[in-house]
Amino acid sequence: MLIEIKDMYKTYSMGDTKVNALDGVSLSIDYGEFVAIMGHSGSGKSTMLNILGALDQPTSGSYKLDGREVSTMSKNELARFRNRKLGFVFQNFNLLPRTTAIENVELPSFYGGVKISSEARRKRAIELLEMVGLGKRLYHTPAQLSGGQQQRVAIARALMNDPPVILADEPTGNLDSKATVEIVTFLQELNAKGITIIMVTHEPDVAAYAKRQIVMKDGKVDQIIVNSK
Amino acid sequence: MNILMIFRVALRAIWRNKVRSLLTALGIIVGIAAVIAVIAIGNGASEQMKSSINSMGNNLVMIFPGSMRSGGMHMGAGASNTLTAEDGEQLAQDYPELVAAQTPMIRANAQVIYGENNWSTQVSGVGTGFPAVRGWNIGNGTFFTEEDVHAGKRVVILGQTVVDNLFPGIDPIGKTMRVKNMSFKVIGVMEKKGSNSMGQDQDDILIMPYTTVRRTLQNSVFNNVNQILVSLHDMGDLEEAKTEFTAMLRQRHRLKDGKEDDFNIRDMTEITEMVTSISSTITVLLGAVASISLIVGGIGIMNIMLVSVTERTKEIGLRMAIGARPIDILMQFLLEAMTLACVGGLLGTILGVVGAKMVGNIQNWPILITESSIAVSFAFSAFVGIFFGFYPAYRASNLNPIDCLRYE
Numbered sequence: 001m002l003i004e005i006k007d008m009y010k011t012y013s014m015g016d017t018k019v020n021a022l023d024g025v026s027l028s029i030d031y032g033e034f035v036a037i038m039g040h041s042g043s044g045k046s047t048m049l050n051i052l053g054a055l056d057q058p059t060s061g062s063y064k065l066d067g068r069e070v071s072t073m074s075k076n077e078l079a080r081f082r083n084r085k086l087g088f089v090f091q092n093f094n095l096l097p098r099t100t101a102i103e104n105v106e107l108p109s110f111y112g113g114v115k116i117s118s119e120a121r122r123k124r125a126i127e128l129l130e131m132v133g134l135g136k137r138l139y140h141t142p143a144q145l146s147g148g149q150q151q152r153v154a155i156a157r158a159l160m161n162d163p164p165v166i167l168a169d170e171p172t173g174n175l176d177s178k179a180t181v182e183i184v185t186f187l188q189e190l191n192a193k194g195i196t197i198i199m200v201t202h203e204p205d206v207a208a209y210a211k212r213q214i215v216m217k218d219g220k221v222d223q224i225i226v227n228s229k
Numbered sequence: 230m231n232i233l234m235i236f237r238v239a240l241r242a243i244w245r246n247k248v249r250s251l252l253t254a255l256g257i258i259v260g261i262a263a264v265i266a267v268i269a270i271g272n273g274a275s276e277q278m279k280s281s282i283n284s285m286g287n288n289l290v291m292i293f294p295g296s297m298r299s300g301g302m303h304m305g306a307g308a309s310n311t312l313t314a315e316d317g318e319q320l321a322q323d324y325p326e327l328v329a330a331q332t333p334m335i336r337a338n339a340q341v342i343y344g345e346n347n348w349s350t351q352v353s354g355v356g357t358g359f360p361a362v363r364g365w366n367i368g369n370g371t372f373f374t375e376e377d378v379h380a381g382k383r384v385v386i387l388g389q390t391v392v393d394n395l396f397p398g399i400d401p402i403g404k405t406m407r408v409k410n411m412s413f414k415v416i417g418v419m420e421k422k423g424s425n426s427m428g429q430d431q432d433d434i435l436i437m438p439y440t441t442v443r444r445t446l447q448n449s450v451f452n453n454v455n456q457i458l459v460s461l462h463d464m465g466d467l468e469e470a471k472t473e474f475t476a477m478l479r480q481r482h483r484l485k486d487g488k489e490d491d492f493n494i495r496d497m498t499e500i501t502e503m504v505t506s507i508s509s510t511i512t513v514l515l516g517a518v519a520s521i522s523l524i525v526g527g528i529g530i531m532n533i534m535l536v537s538v539t540e541r542t543k544e545i546g547l548r549m550a551i552g553a554r555p556i557d558i559l560m561q562f563l564l565e566a567m568t569l570a571c572v573g574g575l576l577g578t579i580l581g582v583v584g585a586k587m588v589g590n591i592q593n594w595p596i597l598i599t600e601s602s603i604a605v606s607f608a609f610s611a612f613v614g615i616f617f618g619f620y621p622a623y624r625a626s627n628l629n630p631i632d633c634l635r636y637e
């Protein structure tokens with residue numbers, strides 16, 4: 001199994017009241033899957049994904065990725081782990097402002113301690129941007145790109161270090177229907193190349209592209225739907 | 230991420246907020262400029278004082294009349310009238326291996342007149358050893374001779390300032406001028422010497438044999454002098470010379486054991502030390518003021534770095550999400566603060582050097598800019614950057630990735 005979660009809780013306490021954003025979740029995701037996490041607003045989807053991405057820690061429960069327990073890792077180990085194993089795609093793109101597309105894509109390769117020549121780095125960034133169809137926009141800054149284009153830059157960035165897993169939190173949330181289809185088919189193609197994709201969405205149309213849907217409700221897994229194709 | 234890359238990121242972040250960066254660095258700029266300028270002016274002043282002290286004479290030892298007790302009454306320094314020109318002559322005679330030259334000195338002020346022009350100046354009555362003792366040569370004409378001294382001849386040698394004021398455009402040699410309404414013949418002009426350490430014009434002087442001063446200007450029946458100047462062969466003999474001179478003078482003045490000296494022997498090292506300690510005290514004080522402005526500048530940097538961290542919370546979150554470790558974030562902000570301070574230091578150094586030179590030119594002050602003062606201020610500004618940049622950088626590195634990404 002790629003991902004194994006057991007009995008996971010995430011509790012936020014606001015004064016006296018406690019909110020269980022995750023309320024005892026157990027699930028596993030295999031290599032090469034394309035999973036869509038669905039559910040109503042506030043059901044704990046983002047909380048779940050952030051924990052999977054090691055951006056946030058659960059209150060209790062175990063999370064194993066590739067057989068390694070993540071919850072006991074140090075900050076530095078977590079940083080390495082995110083750098084090598086995970087690529088992130090955010091709803092609001094999160095590109096560095098006033099920085100060219102190519103430099104945004106290169107960014108992950110500066111961290112993680114892997115030695116790479118600046119020519120090799122540049123070459124890979126260009127390849128990735130060409131792959132997402134932005135070969136003619138290499139030196140555009142985010143402000144000079146449309147939302148769909150920005151998200152494609154973000155996908156190229158997520159792929160820079162060749163991670164086995166891509167985590168996407170509502171990657172199409174800020175896009176129109178045409179761009180949405182582009183992005184989600186793109187994710188599908190990546191999945192076909194063997195990359196595991198975990199995507200949060202609340203659009204059934206988008207979720208339909210995944211191989212499997214995990215529906216959450218009140219911090220629990222409510223339903224698992226296997227898409228027939 | 231390697232240092233060079235972080236450095237580029239830091240430079241870019243600074244460049245993006247040019248005006249803000251400049252205003253932030255202003256504290257450092259002013260602080261460093263002040264340090265550089267103050268040290269340059271202070272060093273220059275003390276160098277000049279030292280060289281002008283040296284210009285007062287070669288290996289100079291000065292003997293002054295001391296205080297005198299008469300019947301239990303203390304008369305104060307200089308009150309004794311036992312120091313004579315013969316004392317000096319005896320010293321030169323008995324210690325040729327120590328004494329290179331010597332001259333007595335009697336001072337008086339006088340109104341001097343030539344034609345329509347008159348001038349008030351200092352008259353120095355000296356012996357023939359004067360040029361050698363002061364290391365000050367005759368420029369034009371001749372100095373007076375031993376015979377002139379014996380005869381108490383009315384001959385004078387002028388300083389350049391006196392020439393400029395009494396003999397504008399005239400060659401004074403051979404002319405007869407009036408001092409206190411008596412006529413004197415000008416036989417020579419000294420070389421131009423400039424101001425001494427106290428800013429006194431050394432060329433505002435009229436020199437004549439001490440015997441002449443005593444007879445014509447003072448009408449004195451005593452044969453005491455105001456001062457004896459002795460030039461030693463070697464400053465290394467100073468302590469020996471002082472001991473020997475003291476012994477000889479005590480003997481000549483018939484001072485019984487237990488009675489205090491009726492003279493004082495002084496040398497230039499004391500004055501040099503005093504000048505050095507005054508100027509270094511001033512430098513330290515001004516340096517302290519400048520350091521305070523550097524600290525204020527550092528606080529400015531800390532403030533703007535805290536703002537910068539807050540502004541770029543999302544960026545920090547994103548960098549953490551793609552694999553930046555806490556140390557990477559720490560280095561990024563620390564280097565940014567350091568770069569900001571160093572750029573400030575660089576601009577401050579330029580401003581300080583230019584400012585010091587300008588002040589030096591306008592005020593006609595000597596300026597001494599040392600590499601060490603530049604290196605020290607530069608190191609200091611880098612240190613200020615690191616010291617005051619650490620807290621904001623540490624705060625940034627300690628943030629939680631998810632909190633940063635969610636930050637509005």
Ligand SMILES: Nc1ncnc2c1ncn2[C@@H]1O[C@H](COP(=O)(O)OP(=O)(O)OP(=O)(O)O)[C@@H](O)[C@H]1O
Binds near residue numbers: 013042
């Ligand atoms: N930092 C926080 N502090 C307190 N409560 C939080 C925090 N983050 C999330 N929650 C709570 O946890 C619950 C789950 O939030 P989460 O963001 O995971 O929902 P979501 O399923 O992603 O919703 P949406 O579809 O609207 O994005 C919500 O009730 C939310 O109020």
Ligand SMILES: [Mg+2]
Binds near residue numbers: 045046047
């Ligand atoms: Mg959400």
